[in-house]
Amino acid sequence: MNQQDSRNWIGKPLDRVDGPAKVTGQATYAADYRGARAASIGFIVEAGIGKGRISSIDTTAAEASDGVLLVLSHKNAPEQAPFGSHKDAGRFGQSHAALENDRVKYHGAPVAFVVAETLEQARHAAHLIEVKYDIEAGVFDAEAHEEDAVRPDSLDGADEADKETGNFEKTFDKAPVTVEAEYHTPAQHASAMEPHATVAEWSEGKLTVHMAIQILSDARKGLAHTLKMEPGDVRIVSPFIGGGFGSKLGIHNEAVLAALAARELDRPVRVAQTRRNLFSNGPHRTEHRQRLKLGADTDGRLLAISHDSLAAMARGYPFAEAAGGLTQSSYAALAIRMRHRIVEADIPKVDSMRAPGEAIGTLTFESAIDELAERCGVDPVQFRLLNEPETEPGSGKPFSTRPLARCLSEGAASFGWRSGPVRPGGKRDGRWLVGHGVAAAIRSNNIEPAGAEASLSRDGRLTLKLDMTDIGTGTYTILGQIAAEALGMQAGMIEVRLGDSDFAETCGSGGSFGAGSTGTAVHEACQNIRADILSRAARIDAGWSGVNSGELRLDGDRVSVGDRSLPLGDILDAVGGETFHCKAHIKAGDAHETMAQYSYGALFAEVGVDTDTAEIRLRRLLGVFDAGRILNRKTAHSQLMGGMIFGIGAALLEESLMDKRYGAFMNRDLAEYHIAVNRDVPRLEVHMLDGFDRHSNPLGSKGIGELGICGAGPAIANAVYDATGHRARKFPVHIEDVLPAVSRLVG
């Protein structure tokens, strides 16, 4: 590869460097870890009530069962810091104590933990434990307890729970065209293919944990705080993670229980949550009721927007998502109001799931926008273009970039959008009613503090050691590309090591901030290596003094500037040391405060609705996206597709159904919790604009992992309307929802 090429690693569609390991079964996920000492196997016993106290628990039969080594319950669980203490460490770093007392906080909470030699033994013994409860009335439904709703102290995805720009009521009252709609979005579970799993082993008072986790540094704090240890005495290892989607941001019960039991037994303990466990011992996105009021003038100019959200928050666990957060940044309007309310409920942990806020916010808001465009008699693409803001409407801040109009225009052209007002029910293809829909995607762009550590050996090999994770996002590959470009060297000479808390602390993976934040830290560390090489080289050859470090090239084990060249080994020999070793630490630049930063997209969908059965099938889905500079066109394309498929799920498939008499999720397996299968997904069309946002980070990139989900769902819902005349008010849209409309249209 020539020099010109080697300067342009970023963006190249390189194959994943971890690909060969993944296709041969050699990539070791948490539950695949086999240490020197054989692990015993743990199994969680879940509470069968939603709220109350354990009046008695009989573990004798379990303890006497074959192979059982230990049964933990609240009666004998080792002391832990109370759940929720160490709040200053954030919700992931706080104590996550389990089995701490006789209280049952939610359905499925652990009431006991069985450890045996084998899974078969532990699982059976778990069924032998008899628990009796005093059941108490619980709160399982935010809407039914709306009178207890409060404003949340903090929100994921918005600075303020309530915000009003302009005077909404006045403006709305005068608007000649209005839409008022109430939406229900369902509870969802991230349902990563890898269940949460932990292997805990102790040695001389120190804990090593192999686990499926997105952010190692937080997990380390969370475990240390729970177990009353120093974070430095906890090591987390997580080289491969089988998908996260938010569900592995923090630690969960299996990790705490494994650590406790391993210490009691002085033996490693491995626990993989069962798929059923995950619906209560993993986090979920809770149900939301969203109310939207939109007003426009008769030409299709937005005047007023109000977006209200009501949701449950798991009691004692501070997380709520900002369903209305994006609204203040979407379209120009004279008045914009958002309001979030939460009800503390006795339900399993509510936490981030892919694109918290925007995923469900765009689902409803972009549906309502479609409805308003229709009432104005304006084409829905035109309507959105017509209402493009100059600055962020809610804050007045300038946008770092705002390419939404381009996404919409290019998308409409690629899709073959037939412009004009929506007129539902007009298109047939055999037995199918066909509809087209459009929606905008918007997702906030964030940078989190991140460190990096890089060392360059005398033979010209660069090693990055980071506690960063690759949850399928391509991090191993992308960070190598960033480093190769930063040092002007071959990507093949770089080894990226991730997923060990002994390595440099990064931001981990989450909120689409991973690549941009850690990538920037890697970029900085490599810049520091350039400077280090140059300053050392100058000490042995004055001719290197005053050279611009940007001119420096690495070619194998030599470094060159212009016609000067030195072996790296010579420099090291002269000044001492085995490697050039540099660290860096970055945080968000001021532009993240002073400017509104988002990634954008426009989604176009075509659905078919069966005239006999009202089955809805997606026929086409096209997205045009701008996420700043693309770091790897291949992995970015894959991430966008994955997000779009989450959007298909949000529109048509996914819902965790709770029986609110008991606070119990009922469809807690993958046969009944429907994620899209291969056949549900037609050929997806993904277009990426060649953006570069210099305000985001020095790489010019923006978050991409959550963008695809944000417009796909509403585009599909709007297409269903175009096909049938059914306006979705609850998600996912099912057969029974559209059947009356289909019946009206075709008899």
Added chain:
Amino acid sequence: MKPFDYVRAGSAQDAVRAGAEGRFLGGGTNLVDLMKLEIEKPDRLVDVSRLASDEIEDGVEGLRVGAGVSNSALAGHPLVRERYPLLSTALLSGATQQLRNKATVGGNFLQRTRCQYFYDVFRACNKRVPGSGCDALDGINRFHAILGASERCIAVHPSDMAVAMAALDATVETLKPDGSTRSIPARSLHRLPGDTPQFDHVLETGELITHVVLPASPPKRQFYRKVRDRSSYAFAVVSIAVAFDLEGGRIANVSIALGGVAHKPWRADRAESVLEGGSPSAELFAMAAEAELARAVGQGHNDFKIDLSKRLIVAALRDLSEGKREIAA
């Protein structure tokens, strides 16, 4: 999973002798699933998956299929594709290739309901624990029965294959522990819940399905269609199997079975009565659908299945009378 004795049967006779107090293991795709959850807790498992019962024989009585034949082998058998296309479609509409490769014909009949209240040991379920109640009645019941349900149970049978077998008037052959055999019409193998929903079917304890016989001359026009939320790998919301001949422009030998609507594959005999001997027309089809669903009762979330079933009956009859064979939705 409770510990159990594992016995590999050398013959059907061995199996019934060994199995009276246990359960027979065919493909295990449902039984092992339920054993892990300790919803099924047999003391003994009699493995019948290797009995020499996996052959398919054609004879004057019809096609005689060993109970151990895999779902995929039956679906792909040339004679099944040719003579019983609705059965092939029904089989291939169910589950996935992996599961169909393992699941047996006998086991498919005997799979248990997917009612989530049956699956959740913390909830009341008369099928799982007789007398404990039915939490599905006032619970989440979108997938539940609209026909033939009782106050004790509103679960539905999940099989696609059994619906096809009921429509084709197949016969199930069994062997009892005492060595006697009997033949049971497939449409009568399963039962309605009544006061004893713990019993899915009419087989006695220890009675083994050995064969299924498909009639030699089924109706020429056949159709199976499954309505589902996912386009694959999903249980039926409602499904339908229809077969008839057109003789001189009139419907003859009609049979219709519905899936996803009852505790058993639901033979739509009232619809059949309306149709038999009639000339195909939209009006006739609608009359047949109305006649069958007149006695349907919704449970709340599943009310839509009544209208959906009617539409499906009309659509299936329409497509079949127009000569369309089956549609893979």
Added chain:
Amino acid sequence: MPSISLTVNGEPVSAEADVRTSLLDLLRETLGMTGTKKGCDHGQCGACTVIVNGTRINSCLSLAVGHEGDTVTTVEGLAEGNGLSPLQKAFVTQDAFQCGYCTPGQLCSATALLNEIARGEPSVVTDERVRLSEEEIRERMSGNLCRCGAYNNIVDAILSVAGEPA
């Protein structure tokens, strides 16, 4: 505990196992072959797909004790000599995975799928004659969930190995 003898990836193996042990857990726990993954343990995701006597099954729902004498191929046995199989290569170049957790099952399914097509075994979308198409692949791969959403790329990887779509 019963002793079970079977052939895994061409190697004869014998092991003692609890009668309750699934083929999946036999592979992962007893034999230490962790390439095959557990996603749901109930036949609802396909991550545990392996090839037994030439056909693919969910190893989680199959008791190990029932596999006496069987021939099992797992993801660890798909590579050819020292190199990757054509499907494995195609999965890498087509980016047919992200997190990689479902990949062993996807690969075993895809490998078996090509044989099913060659044998003329129908699927629900097959009309008269079995021929490879995107629709056939999508249907036949629907027993392998991929939460990252690599479905299109999985189809492309299989097509690239099987030749042009019909």
